[in-house]
Amino acid sequence: FGAYSAQVHKGPLTVTSHNRPLFVALDPDDYERLKQRDRIVGEFASLSEEEILAAIQPMAPGHEGLNAELDD
Template sequence: MAALAPDRMTEEIDGFGYFRYFGQIGDVGMQQTRVTASEFQAAFGALSDRARREPVVITKHGRDSLVVMSAEEWARLKRRDRRAGLTADLSDAWIEAVQSASVPSEFERRDSELK
């Protein structure tokens, strides 16, 4: 491995060099590999194995195009996917439930921290 920069190095897999980045993906610092589309095709087996451990970013014309990752990581990200809605869309029953909600006694000490 030849160091290119403190946050980037290159490795060789199946005769092709590719860049490995240590950067930010979402809100978690995560190691990732960056390859061109043709490099990914040529080293599909090795890079798909790597994608089970860390995201593999595939570039096309010098721009990020696709990310290959494990099914487990995809499921984790989907679980974190948040849906937002307007309070105006809530039913009267929901609004009443929120207004009448109380903090369970075992968490009352935490409730006082927020006031």
């Protein structure tokens, strides 16, 4: 068990049976990050098209400099 728990801290560990994945063991921090992402995606999934379009519109005139901060 100790070897597997050490391996999980390096990355996901897939447990297989007859070359078929049964489950994946994750580091608790990775699992929490995935749960948080799922919540964020779920929040966006519940938005209407109008709400999504309003959210991605540029800011009001005079705040263009702030829009540039979002560009990668």
